[in-house]
Every structure is written in structure tokens, then in C-alpha cells.
Amino acid sequence: xxxxxxxxxxxxxxxxxxxxxxxxxxxxxxxxxxxxxxxxxxxxxxxxxxxxxxxxxxxxxxxxxxxxxxxxxxxxxxxxxxxxxxxxxxxxxxxxxxxxxxxxxxxxxxxxxxxxxxxxxxxxxxxxxxxxxxxxxxxxxxxxxxxxxxxxxxxxxx
Numbered sequence: 001x002x003x004x005x006x007x008x009x010x011x012x013x014x015x016x017x018x019x020x021x022x023x024x025x026x027x028x029x030x031x032x033x034x035x036x037x038x039x040x041x042x043x044x045x046x047x048x049x050x051x052x053x054x055x056x057x058x059x060x061x062x063x064x065x066x067x068x069x070x071x072x073x074x075x076x077x078x079x080x081x082x083x084x085x086x087x088x089x090x091x092x093x094x095x096x097x098x099x100x101x102x103x104x105x106x107x108x109x110x111x112x113x114x115x116x117x118x119x120x121x122x123x124x125x126x127x128x129x130x131x132x133x134x135x136x137x138x139x140x141x142x143x144x145x146x147x148x149x150x151x152x153x154x155x156x157x158x
Contacts, residue, residue: 039134039135039136039137040137042098042134043132043134043137043139044139046097046101046132046134047132047139047141047151049094050082050094050130050132050141051141051149051151053070053082053084053092053094054070054115054141054143054147054149055149056084056092057070057084057115057117058117058121058147058148059121060084060086060091060117061117061118061119061120061121062119062120062121064086064119065119066086066087066119067086067087067116067117067118067119067124068084068085068086068091068116068117069083069084069085069086069114069115069116070082070083070084070114070115070116070117071083071085071113071114071115072105072113072114073093073094073096075113075114076113078103078104078105078130079096079097079099079101079102079103080096080097081093081094081095081096081097082094098134100134100135101132101133101134102131102132102133103130103131103132103133104130104131105128105129105130106128106129106131107125107126107127107128107129108125108126108127108128109125109126112124112125112128115128115143117147121146121147122145122146122147123143123144123145123146123147126145127142127143127144127145128143129141129142129143130143131154138153138154138155139151139152139153139154140152140154
């Protein structure tokens with residue numbers, strides 16, 4: 001009877017090093033796109049949350065037949081969050097955004113540094129928009145006189 005030869009099991013050091021190098025190259029190539037995707041998700045989440053607050057502010061104004069103010073939690077810095085209030089009390093407040101965010105509000109006429117929804121759901125200001133930027137990504141929330149918020153992508157700032 002012949003003795004069976006045993007073949008070596010496992011990977012050699014050279015094979016392990018080659019596979020490790022290949023994995024490192026693949027990770028280096030894919031990591032920036034994964035990070036960009038995560039940045040997009042963070043921006044989308046923040047913008048969606050603010051659109052929900054704007055819609056809720058408008059609906060509260062209509063339901064209560066009173067003015068609802070949407071203003072920065074710590075004026076004039078919108079990145080610290082926003083607050084919904086009527087003439088008497090704070091109704092709701094969002095949490096602050098990450099430090100990497102920048103948020104600006106511009107309205108017409110320019111003296112309004114906040115939004116006011118009237119009891120009929122229309123803005124007291126003519127119109128306005130928020131510009132959200134997170135790292136190199138930007139989006140805007142447009143709020144027309146009718147009060148229905150709409151989101152648009154913006155080119156990155158230069």
C-alpha cells in the first residue's frame with residue numbers, strides 16, 4: 001500500500017500578502033465614494049427634517065388660525081436648530097446640526113430673518129429660501145408665498 005502524500009494546507013505568506021495588497025487598493029479606491037455617499041445622506045436627512053418642520057409649522061397655522069413663527073433657536077445661527085412658536089409659547093424645537101453644516105435664510109423683503117405662517121397657511125413675507133451646505137454639497141429649500149416648501153440641489157460653492 002502506498003502512503004498518501006499530504007499537500008500543504010492554507011495560504012502561503014506570498015498569497016496572503018498579495019490578497020492583502022489587493023484588498024487595500026480596492027478599499028482606497030472605494031472609500032472616497034462611500035464617504036461622499038454618507039455626506040449626501042447626512043445632507044438629505046437634515047434637509048428632509050427641516051422640510052417636515054416647515055410643513056408642520058404651516059399646518060399648525062392653518063389648524064389654529066394663528067401666526068406661527070419659525071425662527072432660529074439661537075438667533076441668528078440657524079445651525080443651532082429651529083423653533084416653532086406662536087405669540088404665546090414655544091411649540092416645537094429641532095436639535096442642532098453638526099458643526100460641518102452651514103444654513104442661511106434669505107427672504108424678500110430682506111428685513112425678515114425668520115418665517116411667519118399666517119392662519120391661512122401663506123407666508124407673511126413674500127418668499128424665501130434656506131441654503132444648506134454640508135462640506136462640498138449644497139441644497140436649497142425654497143419657500144414661496146403659498147408656503148409649500150420645495151427642495152432643489154445646488155452646485156457646490158466655489
